[in-house]
Amino acid sequence: MDWYSTVFELIDMRSFSNLWFWIALAVAWxxxxxxxxxxxxxLVLRARRVGGQAERDLEDITRVNVNRVLYxxxxxxxxxxxxxxxLxxxxxxxxxxYGVEFAQxxxxxxxxxxxxxxxNTATARRIERDQAHGPLLYKRLARCRVYTQMIGMASIFVTALWGMYQNLSLGAF
Structure with a gap:
């Protein structure tokens, strides 16, 4: 048995039956x-709880990132x-x-x-438009996080369903 076939037997190169894909999906979300x-x-939680320097740090890093995203x-x-x-x-x-599983x-x-x-771009525009700071900034960032988590949960659910379908239909056990 050659090295190439040994590696490909050890590491399944199909996406939905590959543990590394699911780890990458979890890390990404x-x-x-x-x-x-x-x-x-x-940092948002610390600024909300403690205030002072943590709040100034949050406003500074948010300002830098909002300007970067909008630029x-x-x-x-x-x-x-x-x-x-x-793409x-x-x-x-x-x-x-065409049925390319990696592309799926x-x-x-x-x-x-x-x-x-x-x-994120829309949130950055709102933060810039409202010159958000303090409680309004916390609210904007928290809302963006909740919406991101909702998109992530739906995405993981759909990906898991499609992955199970692919694995069951192609018999990759």
Missing amino acids: SSASHWVLGVPYD VARVSGPWLMGIGTF LSSLGILGFF AVFLLGLPMSGVAAL
Whole structure:
């Protein structure tokens, strides 16, 4: 038996029956819900509870990240939207029309993450528009986190259903 076939027997390269895919999916959604607009959510909780320096730190890091997100959206937004749409469309066609399982897996991760990116951009615009600070800033970041978690739960549910369907229909036990 050669090395190549031994490795591919040990590590299943199909996406939905691969433990590494599910670990990557969990890490991606855990990170997306913890880092709201690039701000760690524990900093939001600490600023709300303690105030003072923690609140100033939160407002500073939020201001920097809001400016960064909005700069990218204003300068490269149409290009990123076009490229992202092209990639997601290509993955969708490859995955669901031609049956490429890896493309299905990346599509089921990328489509909801693009929704989270749009949510983050909209939240950044609201924070900038309202010049949010203090309790209003906490509210905006908390709401963005809850919506991100809702998108993540729906995404994980749909991905799990599709993955189970794929594994049962292809007999990958």
